[in-house]
Amino acid sequence: MLPPLAWAYGAGVMIAAMAKPKTKSKPPLPKPTARNVRKTSPPAKPISLYFWPTPNGKKIAIMLEETGLPYVLQPVNIGRGEQFKPEFLAISPNNRMPAIVDPEGPGGKPISVFESGAILQYLGRKSGRFYPVADRARVAVEEWLYWQVGGLGPMAGQVHHFRNYVTEPQPYATQRYINEVNRLYGVMDRRLGSRDYLAGSYSIADMAAFPWAVGAESKGQNIDDFPNVKAWIERVGRRSAVIRGMHVGAELRSATYSLRDDEEAKKILFGQRSR
Numbered sequence: 565m566l567p568p569l570a571w572a573y574g575a576g577v578m579i580a581a582m583a584k585p586k587t588k589s590k591p592p593l594p595k596p597t598a599r600n601v602r603k604t605s606p607p608a609k610p611i612s613l614y615f616w617p618t619p620n621g622k623k624i625a626i627m628l629e630e631t632g633l634p635y636v637l638q639p640v641n642i643g644r645g646e647q648f649k650p651e652f653l654a655i656s657p658n659n660r661m662p663a664i665v666d667p668e669g670p671g672g673k674p675i676s677v678f679e680s681g682a683i684l685q686y687l688g689r690k691s692g693r694f695y696p697v698a699d700r701a702r703v704a705v706e707e708w709l710y711w712q713v714g715g716l717g718p719m720a721g722q723v724h725h726f727r728n729y730v731t732e733p734q735p736y737a738t739q740r741y742i743n744e745v746n747r748l749y750g751v752m753d754r755r756l757g758s759r760d761y762l763a764g765s766y767s768i769a770d771m772a773a774f775p776w777a778v779g780a781e782s783k784g785q786n787i788d789d790f791p792n793v794k795a796w797i798e799r800v801g802r803r804s805a806v807i808r809g810m811h812v813g814a815e816l817r818s819a820t821y822s823l824r825d826d827e828e829a830k831k832i833l834f835g836q837r838s839r
C-alpha cells in the first residue's frame with residue numbers, strides 16, 4: 565500500500581493524463597520521487613512487535629524486515645512469565661507471543677493481532693506485499709501458511725520437547741513426532757521439486773516455514789534426505805531481510821542460553837493448565 569499522499573499524487577497524474585489539456589502551455593506535473601513523497605507524507609507510526617527470539621517470533625520479524633514497515637520491539641520474556649501479564653493477555657489471550665499492535669490499523673485506529681498466521685496475513689494486506697490479492701494465488705499462500713501453523717510448527721515443537729526437556733525418556737512419543745516431522749519435510753520436498761517457493765512466488769508462507777525448517781538435525785532429520793528443502797533453505801536464507809529477521813532480538817538471550825538448563829523457565833512453560 566502506498567502512503568496516502570503518494571497515492572493521491574499518483575491518482576492526480578492519472579486524471580491529468582485522461583483529461584487531455586486543451587492548451588499546450590500547461591507545465592507537466594513533476595514526476596513523484598522518493599524525496600518529494602517522503603517530505604509530504606507524515607511518518608508512519610511504528611508497529612509494536614511483542615516478541616521473544618523463538619521461531620514463531622522470527623516469522624514476524626522477517627516479514628517486518630521484508631516490508632520495511634517501521635516497528636519497535638516489545639520483549640516478552642516467556643521464560644519469566646511475562647506472557648501472563650494482564651496487559652499482554654489483553655492483546656494475546658492465548659498467552660503466546662508473537663503479537664502486534666498497529667497504531668494505524670483499519671480506519672486509522674489501533675488494532676492488536678495475535679497468532680503468527682493472522683499477523684502475517686494482516687501485514688501482507690497492509691503492505692500489499694508477499695500476500696497476493698488474486699484468489700488463486702492467495703489460496704495457495706494460505707494453504708501453505710496453514711500447513712505451517714497447524715502442522716510443521718506444532719509437530720517440530722513436540723520433537724524439541726520430547727528430545728530435550730522430558731525428565732524420563734519417552735521413546736514412543738519422541739519417535740511419533742520425529743516421524744511426523746519427517747513426513748512433513750517429505751511433503752515440502754515434493755512441493756519444492758517443481759517450484760522455488762511454497763506458493764510459487766516468495767510469500768508469507770515461506771516466511772512462516774523458514775524458522776521452523778532450519779536446523780533439521782535438531783528435529784531428528786537429515787537434511788540431505790530432502791534436497792529441495794535444502795536448496796530452498798539456502799535460497800530463502802540468502803535474503804538480507806531474512807538474515808536480519810532471524811537475528812532480531814539476539815541480544816535478549818545470551819549466545820549460550822539453553823532452555824534445558826533454565827529450571828525456572830521450564831516450570832513456567834511446561835505443564836500449563838487452565839487457570
Ligand SMILES: N[C@@H](CCC(=O)N[C@@H](CS)C(=O)NCC(=O)O)C(=O)O
Pocket residue numbers: 618619620621642647659660661662678679680681713832833
Ligand atoms: N500458534 C501460535 C504459537 C505461538 C507460540 O507457541 N509461542 C510460544 C513461543 S514459540 C510462546 O509464546 N510460549 C509461551 C508459553 O508457552 O507460555 C502462533 O503461531 O503464534
